[in-house]
Amino acid sequence: MSLEADLERARELSVGELADAIEAIGFECTRCGACCKAVEGDDGTEEHTATVFPDEVRRLQDAGEEAYDWRDVARPMPYGVAEGENGPEGETFEWALQTDACGDCTFYEEADDGTGACSVHGDRPLICRTYPFSVVLDDETAAAQPMGEAVDREGSVRAHECEGLGREIAREDAEELAAALKKRAVRELEEAIAVRDNYGPTDADGVVVHDSEGQKRPDGSRLDGR
Numbered sequence: 476m477s478l479e480a481d482l483e484r485a486r487e488l489s490v491g492e493l494a495d496a497i498e499a500i501g502f503e504c505t506r507c508g509a510c511c512k513a514v515e516g517d518d519g520t521e522e523h524t525a526t527v528f529p530d531e532v533r534r535l536q537d538a539g540e541e542a543y544d545w546r547d548v549a550r551p552m553p554y555g556v557a558e559g560e561n562g563p564e565g566e567t568f569e570w571a572l573q574t575d576a577c578g579d580c581t582f583y584e585e586a587d588d589g590t591g592a593c594s595v596h597g598d599r600p601l602i603c604r605t606y607p608f609s610v611v612l613d614d615e616t617a618a619a620q621p622m623g624e625a626v627d628r629e630g631s632v633r634a635h636e637c638e639g640l641g642r643e644i645a646r647e648d649a650e651e652l653a654a655a656l657k658k659r660a661v662r663e664l665e666e667a668i669a670v671r672d673n674y675g676p677t678d679a680d681g682v683v684v685h686d687s688e689g690q691k692r693p694d695g696s697r698l699d700g701r
């Protein structure tokens with residue numbers, strides 16, 4: 476199945492059917508912050524890693540009282556980047572939300588009682604708006620989706636590990652989530668197609684991010700200077 480065929484299918488998704496599936500699975504955010512924090516695993520702490528699109532980075536740059544630098548918001552997705560003689564080097568194909576010293580999302584704030592909050596809630600990226608759900612367009616490629624293993628599935632909607640699953644959700648909220656889920660599925664494929672079409676080999680030093688707008692340095696500036 477080509478990316479173009481997947482995009483066609485994503486555009487044809489029924490928001491009503493996605494909302495039915497979300498209602499059947501059930502979800503209410505408990506504000507535990509698990510989806511915004513580093514993961515403690517057997518091999519130590521794994522940094523929070525969530526994809527953010529270039530236009531979303533720009534929106535987040537303007538989300539605070541003062542404009543954020545690109546690097547305050549995003550970092551090159553670490554896959555494909557390795558430590559070289561003169562620092563990190565390699566080519567990668569996505570941006571990830573920036574993390575703090577603990578490996579949590581840079582926008583995550585935790586109150587003394589342990590409840591979490593997103594400091595850019597109104598501008599948070601699609602991946603955050605739609606957690607813990609993803610869409611299955613094609614069963615054969617479902618396993619390769621960025622959110623990994625699913626713990627539940629209803630029709631085209633997969634649910635990933637989250638303590639808020641199984642809780643009753645109002646129809647209005649399910650529809651809002653479903654609309655964001657469709658938007659994300661379309662946006663992910665549009666991004667993937669543009670990354671593929673814009674790709675060109677580079678001999679630039681350090682880290683290069685190939686995104687839908689071209690080749691960029693870690694500070695978001697374009698290699699071609701445009």
Ligand code: SF4
Nearest residue numbers: 511580582583593603
């Ligand atoms: S942007 Fe907000 S919702 Fe998304 S991971 Fe960061 S703190 Fe969580």
